[in-house]
Amino acid sequence: NAGVMQNPRHLVRRRGQEARLRCSPMKGHSHVYWYRQLPEEGLKFMVYLQKENIIDESGMPKERFSAEFPKEGPSILRIQQVVRGDSAAYFCASSPKGDSQYFGPGTRLTVL
Amino acid sequence: AQSVTQLDSQVPVFEEAPVELRCNYSSSVSVYLFWYVQYPNQGLQLLLKYLSGSTLVESINGFEAEFNKSQTSFHLRKPSVHISDTAEYFCAVSAVGGNDMRFGAGTRLTVKP
Numbered sequence: 001n002a003g004v005m006q007n008p009r010h011l012v013r014r015r016g017q018e019a020r021l022r023c024s025p026m027k028g029h030s031h032v033y034w035y036r037q038l039p040e041e042g043l044k045f046m047v048y049l050q051k052e053n054i055i056d057e058s059g060m061p062k063e064r065f066s067a068e069f070p071k072e073g074p075s076i077l078r079i080q081q082v083v084r085g086d087s088a089a090y091f092c093a094s095s096p097k098g099d100s101q102y103f104g105p106g107t108r109l110t111v112l
Numbered sequence: 113a114q115s116v117t118q119l120d121s122q123v124p125v126f127e128e129a130p131v132e133l134r135c136n137y138s139s140s141v142s143v144y145l146f147w148y149v150q151y152p153n154q155g156l157q158l159l160l161k162y163l164s165g166s167t168l169v170e171s172i173n174g175f176e177a178e179f180n181k182s183q184t185s186f187h188l189r190k191p192s193v194h195i196s197d198t199a200e201y202f203c204a205v206s207a208v209g210g211n212d213m214r215f216g217a218g219t220r221l222t223v224k225p
Contacts (some may be wrong), residue, residue: 004155006155033212033213035215041217041218042202042215042216042217042218043156043202043215044215045212045213045214045215048212056212091155091156093156100146100158100161101146101158101213102158103148103155103156103157103158104155105154105155106154106155
């Protein structure tokens with residue numbers, strides 16, 4: 001059973017471009033979470049999704065950020081018109097039923 | 113909502129010394145508690161968790177944590193650390209039946225020879 005997969009592992013974007021981060025949960029897991037980790041800081045919850053539904057997006061910035069978890073395919077975290085402050089590591093986690101979460105290796109976004 | 117406080121941002125210790133990483137939580141409802149470890153440039157790995165039952169939980173690599181409801185704590189301990197234990201450790205809490213998890217700011221454990 002493969003673990004949580006995230007791609008790309010590293011992503012470089014210029015200011016104003018779009019960033020798309022993908023997360024494939026573990027097989028059988030229908031709960032997906034996205035977190036952001038800024039340098040020298042802990043993890044900040046962004047959004048919690050189940051298949052085709054956003055359950056809790058209280059940690060998502062109100063603008064430029066969106067997330068989806070379609071019926072087929074990976075979960076996508078999309079950042080439009082990136083700014084330097086978006087540079088961070090973005091982690092995805094999955095869970096079979098909403099308790100223990102298993103993390104992917106993360107995507108490190110660098111905005112030039 | 114739940115919250116977690118990790119009292120020490122950095123803990124330096126010598127190899128084979130004991131260590132305790134402190135974690136306190138706040139919640140108005142019953143909780144699950146977790147410790148995760150993050151090695152450099154990697155994702156988080158679940159180290160151990162408390163869901164119910166025995167308040168003392170152990171990991172396979174010698175760490176243990178004890179859930180203390182009266183003190184709202186879930187401190188992580190190891191009697192003798194190794195160089196390879198050098199990493200960032202995160203305490204996390206979620207409400208029983210809840211949807212999300214809240215993490216502490218992390219404690220960087222550095223084990224010196």
